[in-house]
Amino acid sequence: MTGRTRPTRAETRRRILDAAFAVFGEQGIAATKLTEVAAAAGLTKGAVYSSFASKDELVLALMEEHAAHRLEASLASFAEADDGGAGLANVAAVLMYEMRADAVWHRLLAEFFAMAHHDDRRRDALRRRRREVRDTIARALNRLAEGLDLELPLPAEEFAIVLLALSNGLAVEADIDDEAVPDGLLGKVLTLIAGDAVAKVQAASDLAAQPQPEQKSPSSPRKR
Structure with missing residues (x-):
């Protein structure tokens, strides 16, 4: 039986950002505590502070x-x-x-x-x-x-x-x-x-895409 693998730092950061968006969006920034963000992310407050200082x-x-x-x-x-x-x-x-x-x-x-x-x-x-x-x-x-x-x-x-x-x-x-x-x-x-x-x-792009007319080579002078 394999043990549970701990989330990577990137995964933890993603969970915190997603939870913060949901909680901030519902309650506002000023009314929200980081403990509420941590709880919504299923993490500890310490895990939040390890990714974000404030x-x-x-x-x-x-x-x-x-x-x-x-x-x-x-x-x-x-x-x-x-x-x-x-x-x-x-x-x-x-x-x-x-x-x-x-x-x-x-x-x-x-x-x-x-x-x-x-x-x-x-x-x-x-x-x-x-x-x-x-x-x-x-x-x-x-x-x-x-x-x-x-x-x-x-x-x-x-x-x-x-x-x-x-x-x-x-x-x-x-x-x-x-x-x-x-x-x-x-x-x-x-x-x-x-x-x-x-x-x-x-x-300019349309002009460049247009077929260019063929240039006729100058005819050689006739011999008398």
């Missing part, structure tokens, strides 16, 4: 992971599209889906932002993590632009801020009044921002 660190890790997931899904949909215009639509569709399906993430971000407003330590920690997220998004946007030979309409660092601000802001408005945010709104905004660049790339 509740704040756990919250920030959740937000960072979620931003990375949304980015990965959105950019993958762009890269898989046949053309840039469809790619923009796919990115917008993925972001809108994530925004509506995971509205709790935006509530958690809003709550932690409010908690950090009068707390310099929390505000600095949030600022550092958000910079890391923006840097990750900017690097991914640059790689995508290079791979597709696409000129971004804004510097990647600024475009990353715009993407985060749009998705977060629309999520808040949708959470207040879902009917106020139609599904295609983000796609329209992205097209306004990046449509010209995508159109130029697509036009």
Whole structure:
């Protein structure tokens, strides 16, 4: 009879993050104790502290992971599209889906932002993590632009801020009044921002794909 194997550090971290999302989403960050997260994960409080030094660190890790997931899904949909215009639509569709399906993430971000407003330590920690997220998004946007030979309409660092601000802001408005945010709104905004660049790339691609007319060799002069 084989004994029970202990979960790996990665498995423990995953269980804690999943439990934290569920408990924070139900009770809010401020009202939740780490002992409750540990109990929901089926772990001890010590196991939680071995992965995360504090509740704040756990919250920030959740937000960072979620931003990375949304980015990965959105950019993958762009890269898989046949053309840039469809790619923009796919990115917008993925972001809108994530925004509506995971509205709790935006509530958690809003709550932690409010908690950090009068707390310099929390505000600095949030600022550092958000910079890391923006840097990750900017690097991914640059790689995508290079791979597709696409000129971004804004510097990647600024475009990353715009993407985060749009998705977060629309999520808040949708959470207040879902009917106020139609599904295609983000796609329209992205097209306004990046449509010209995508159109130029697509036009160049279409031109390169067209068969070139055969060049006739100059006829040799007739002999008299």
